[in-house]
Amino acid sequence: MMLSIFACDDVPTTKVELPFADGVELFIRREDLLHPEISGNKFRKLKYNIQAALASDCQQLLTFGGAYSNHIAATAAAGRLFGIKTIGVIRGEEIERIYLDNPTLKKASADGMRFKFVTRTAYRTKESQSFLADLKREFGDFYLVPEGGTNSEAVRGTQEILQEGDQQYTHICCAVGTGGTIAGIINRSWSHQKVMGFPALKGDFLTEAIAQYAQQDNWSLVSAYHFGGYAKYNADLLHFISEFERNTGILLDPIYTGKLLFGIFDLIERKQFAKNSKILAIHTGGLQGWNEKIK
Known part of the structure; x- marks a missing residue:
């Protein structure tokens, strides 16, 4: 029987206004709002x-x-x-x-x-x-x-992040830690979509870890935005997170989601997404440590 605490209504999706986007649209899936203690x-x-x-x-x-x-x-x-x-x-x-x-x-x-x-x-x-x-x-x-x-049961769960209406997006982007979240997204994505993972840590081992569970090949890793490795960040990233919250009301963390959105913004500004691309970024939560001023 389904555990009631894990039965969730539709997760809200927020559009982010991007004056520099040149036809590119960005939306954020608010998985961080799923549960106050077991979020994202x-x-x-x-x-x-x-x-x-x-x-x-x-x-x-x-x-x-x-x-x-x-x-x-x-x-x-x-x-x-x-x-x-x-x-x-x-x-x-x-x-x-x-x-x-x-x-x-x-x-x-x-x-x-x-x-x-x-x-x-x-x-x-x-x-x-x-x-x-x-x-x-x-x-x-x-x-x-x-x-x-991350295991097979976890990937089964992360496949539920995407819903039927998400066919409209051309790109699905998420932060990557152990690979279980992006693997589930890959499995649930549609063939016309590009799934992009933004690793929070250095190293090439994630490709193999993701491939263990991924059932499609419509994905890639963008490894330029780890800021030196896991739990590493700098003043530029913290400034971006602060400005993002001020402009959108959405809090990011410097370990995962901050790096993800920083990377997406940079790629959009550098016109690495085709005009009329429609991007869905997954906010995977992870705010508990940051809320306590993790250092």
Whole structure:
């Protein structure tokens, strides 16, 4: 049976006025408004994972993330709402001493999540059988959700971002972290559309990660707007985010959506989109850490 909290009405779409656009139109799908605690792509990624966990009678979820992880925050909130125990394996053992000073982890703890803090070296082995076996010995059986939430159930959920009326758009653009969101969008897109992903981090590994789940080849990655890598940003990006909110009333974050819209604006200004292009940008949420002045 569908979990009522994951039943959502039509998500609003906002047109952004672009005086420099020369016939190009830009719209933003407000996935950030889906839920106050489980917003955006985390809502989509957790939807079918939560259902699978409940169907298997599993009593706890275990997942991975950094100290300001949107995925950690959303998983903890979902656990509280559905009465499922949650465990977060957190990158950086030094954080254990001060985690209550961290707004993301403090909230996740209040939502009932237990933590295991591991060194960055150990964290890199988190997908190994020996690492997972050690976790099962410590915590007992659990339903595993990967870092960032991307798996086949997550892609099933992110496919629901696009709706029937979205055939009108020529381009669908979204930020890319682990690749699950863009993979779902690719699978639901129409053949005449171009799906463009804007990676928030450096590296070429994302192409392979996305191809693992993508069922069409109408996509590409735009890698020029990561601003130095994950969680890296500068004064230009922060100024853009501030001006964007002032002009539209829409808050972006500097980790994902700010880079996405900065890149789209730059490409439009440089006339990289054909005249009469109609772009749909996906606002994937991710504001909880930024709202707390993540540094």
